[in-house]
């Protein structure tokens with residue numbers, strides 16, 4: 001029994017990953033991770049990204065960096081100024097103090113605004129350290145480890161969660177938070193980054209939340225959701 005499911009069920013879900021990945025690769029290409037993102041920048045960017053789009057997240061991040069080029073400036077700044085600076089990202093009253101607390105925690109523990117040590121820590125310890133920071137959950141930890149460090153970690157955002165459930169990789173009732181260790185176990189480590197990006201692209205381009213474009217989806221032959229819809233339609 002793993003992830004609260006019988007071994008056969010887990011193996012069935014895992015067996016589906018290879019055909020899904022092959023089709024997603026044909027459809028969306030094979031994204032390759034490249035180094036270059038600063039881990040603390042990624043962490044702050046993740047906080048800013050909550051409940052907003054990428055464009056507003058980036059505008060808020062750029063405004064923050066333009067106003068205080070180093071993180072010490074953000075920590076020492078009056079909170080209302082930080083809030084005003086990131087206003088475009090929304091929920092600024094929550095995000096401003098959260099970012100300051102996060103940076104303060106990092107400096108207190110590491111003596112610098114630097115978390116590069118996570119590159120060499122065993123993955124589960126790196127995840128535990130990140131999620132011990134105030135306001136950092138499994139998704140943010142997975143994003144930082146995947147995007148900033150290129151480590152095997154598969155963030156389950158809203159697209160990955162929805163498409164993963166429809167395809168039958170993630171059980172219908174499993175939360176995105178709980179789906180992190182499952183997806184990390186189902187997908188081969190070297191494919192975590194590409195699979196994450198491919199599922200996001202698929203969710204944006206075809207497998208929309210409201211009206212998925214199943215008629216044009218190359219995954220329909222192996223999609224649980226589509227097959228359920230077909231069965232339902234033929235029984236009425």
Ligand code: SF4
Pocket residue numbers: 163166167206207208212213214217218219220223224225226
């Ligand atoms: S067949 Fe439809 S529900 Fe299934 S993955 Fe494709 S778009 Fe999504």
